[in-house]
Amino acid sequence: DSGVTQTPKHLITATGQRVTLRCSPRSGDLSVYWYQQSLDQGLQFLIQYYNGEERAKGNILERFSAQQFPDLHSELNLSSLELGDSALYFCASSVDRRDSGNTIYFGEGSWLTVV
């Protein structure tokens, strides 16, 4: 158990809909990361938040947005869903101690199926 909690674990929704994925980081971690894993794209970094502020952006679509709240939990919002958005979405967290390599710990993922 990494200590990173993600909900829901599984989600099936229709095209055009909007969903929200939720993540609670490990106790003490200030950074939260979102990744998308699909069969053809591998592990894709979407976005990072540090203590409530966006810190780094990866290949995140404009239809997707995220935020980190004062209690450090984070939400990833996916809207106007398309079939191609079906994937495993990971949240990860770290203390973001750059002098020690910033090990990030992943949650169990949220399986999103768009039908």
Next chain:
Amino acid sequence: AQKVTQAQTEISVVEKEDVTLDCVYETRDTTYYLFWYKQPPSGELVFLIRRNSFDEQNEISGRYSWNFQKSTSSFNFTITASQVVDSAVYFCALIVSGGSYIPTFGRGTSLIVHP
């Protein structure tokens, strides 16, 4: 720019065989960190090990061992006496110092251990 190559897409072995998963990285930075993660069929990504560029000592943890060689830019992972429970996708990742500290992942190697 940094890059991680896991040339082996899939490896199939019979239980009790030893198996080595290759990881080759590219970076111009002298300070960097290498990681291995395991993703079993259930989907979660599990952190296995972190190595920094100044520590070329090999590491052994039970049946797992890691061989870090800067001369060949490789960080290979060996499982001794493989077991069915080792069946998973294994990812190698790289973080370079002075950058965003977002890990760059390889495409992963799927290990199938047959009974």
